[in-house]
Amino acid sequence: MGLKILSIVWGVQNLERAIAFWSEALNYRLKRNPDPDFAILIPIVGDGMQLSLKLTRSEEPKRHHIDLITENQEAEVQRLLSIGAAKMEEWDYEQNADYVVLLDPEGNSFCVVQA
Template sequence: MITIGSVVWGVRDIPGAVEFWTAALDYELRREPDIDWAMLVPREGEEGIQLSLKLTNSDAPHRHHLDLFADDQEAEVRRLLALGASEVAWEYEEGADYVVLADPDGNRFCVVRG
């Protein structure tokens, strides 16, 4: 059997990404971050997948994204925008159940109606 141990997210600013993603996901640092790497985990007693942040200087297209499932999609989108996320111009199909946002590093993610 194999399971996902971590999702690795390329960022250009480790401290900024730690600040955004810990607040966005209600995660905490697993241990003190390195200059080029940080591991985020759910707060004690919570379930979820580890998110690892890797420093990158690449301008390559982003080929990864997270789908964040939300019971109250509108409230979560507002909260994430207030934390520093930005809206992404996107052509949504009729009846789309997701909103595309970008984190402060420009990495896209979706907030999906739970």
């Protein structure tokens, strides 16, 4: 078992501007065509952590969270719950979601993604 950081998810209010800025700032590129509200940036050269950009509505506070990736999501979720994490109640998962949303003991959300 083991968890690795997959990406930092950065809340933004202008997705196109954020893609341009962070790509230039970090020497990153789009991993794939962005969704209307979500984009993933990766290093142009070499390995490195992903930066995911999540569009937020202007009245929402900007939210940032961490995505963790594992080969055994079910076991890791159970392990995290046993050490103090909690399941996020009332999360609207899309069909075939590959992630589970949890809360750390401070109430901060994070995702556990199946590799």
